[in-house]
Amino acid sequence: MSDWPELFETELLRLGLQPVRARQLTAETAQQSAEHGAPPADVFGPAHLYARHLVAELNSSASARRLAPGPVLLSLTGVGKRYRRRTVFAGVDLRVRGGEVAAIVGANGCGKSTLLRICAGLIRPSAGEVRRTRRVGFVPQDGGTAGWLTAEEHFTLFGAAAGMVPGRARSTGVHLAARLAWRPNTGQPAQHLSGGTRQKLNLVLGELHAPDLLLLDEPYQGFDQGTYLDFWQQVFAWRDAGRAVVVVTHLLHDLRNVDHVLDLGAL
Template structure:
């Protein structure tokens, strides 16, 4: 593999341009760190991955400041989805642990056929908010309305190391009222979409981290939910599987499902319809697309 030449001035130019365009320095630094983290994870020079620093800064800031300005992949949700059913709605949601406030006044509406991304710096509460969306954690304030059929994919965990993938399919299928044979065949089919053929004799603890995450994705989709909640579901994926994952997201969207994904991959925001920034410097949480 050829060595990646890192331009150490790229993040400085990127951050400086964000500040010049009016972003607060602390938030500009956070975005610069997140961008460089993604470049490091993909083993690609930032200039090659994102383009010139000043142009990427303008594109990103324009998207953050313009609720209707996120580039769309596929049909514009404002042209045809206005009448689609709301599958998730948050009104004034906040979370507080004793004396620490994690976030406040979060509003989000996601309709059938739409994808929403939750972004922000580490520790701002992205995973906590997703668990609130799933009904696994109670909000301190606000209300949550969701469809009944929900699939939740955690960032890690959620599986039993001594069971095989097929046994997971049977177990999770039983919880959703799916017959064992159908659950196993459905699980194998969904795994194939992620370029994975489970070994019927291999327990989960012998799987790689990326393959365990594929299993989590399959388990989240096994009962055909209307709403999918994904917490950085691509951890450990290679480039090919990562692209397969986003193709699957598009397939879910086209099938009329709603998807909410926690992500720090800023360059993938062109693939979503809403962006909820929990790290917004002004404390306001913006959702591009429709507002109710």
Template structure:
């Protein structure tokens, strides 16, 4: 599989690349199932195509087991596809379905660590951190270790880390699982703000509510992405 990333702009640069920020074409993926000598290849993705334009919010829906998370992992480079091409433009933010955090680090320490990984200036990281604490209302947990956070607060941290560097392309896998109603509304406020400044967001879920909040919704069926 070929993956092409445009040059990532320096932190704080203006706006995403023009046109499409993500183009995936002909993505195929199969997994081996069963035990020898009865092992066989089970196709999950069979030529899936997906495109995101700058400033677009897209929902990707599908039944459990349809391959949504597999496609997401391929899009972010966590998993290799068997075939296909992916082209991305700009900085990527990824919120996995299961938070990837360090139990003994506090929320503040996670933001500092991820800020260094993104090569953010220290002041820019602290400013973004403060804004995310306020936007998602969990600043009182800044000094709390990850292993002492509730599931809902851990989900806020997971989302906050994906948003920290203001990515041009934000990929979210079941992002609002565990959110209460207030946080759910705050989440959509953040998404609307990103759309307004030309950022792109892909949200995958086994079902999509509030369809009016999306520019497009597509479904993953029989290994292919189809318009709704």
């Protein structure tokens, strides 16, 4: 049997975690690797590196110190969208600063995804004004990847669009994937990935060029519970780094994690 769990727990203890918490985290990683049907080394990478990453994330989220909000990175004033005779939404106001997380909620069909695409500049509003920072990362709910390309080919392609050399784009993509407990399989095209893993790929591509504003459209579709928690830890890390994050969600318990809530259904 692999000694990965023992090495992982030993490193957690060395980094200062209490024994009970270290055992709990070791059990959780064992459960997650079992759900993936793969050894923990294949899911999380080297035990000592994953332990260091996990402790750093826990310390970041547990810290009571919060930076003062930064500059406004996204501003919507009186934004509306209309298709022929149908008004999707009107009079939307939203301001998100660096170091803040905003959630867009509302019933199906109220225009959440449409509004996020307007924020990204992919759709023009019918009314109102949108101001955003230049460096924007957009993660769609569906699509966003090419089925015949591998993960590393995606990293190279998206990196080139951001002016990154291929080697740096690939190494950055692999590093960001590890934060989501994912090690891309060389040679495996995206069409052979599970739905949850394709969403991990989308998240990595959205962050690849280190944007100041991240726009996420229900990015956790297909995630298991462990990866879902990893996702929110990553959101906290972005916020602590002074980035602005906007998340479209239908999970109301997510709202305890955010600084602003925009309910399109209430407009």
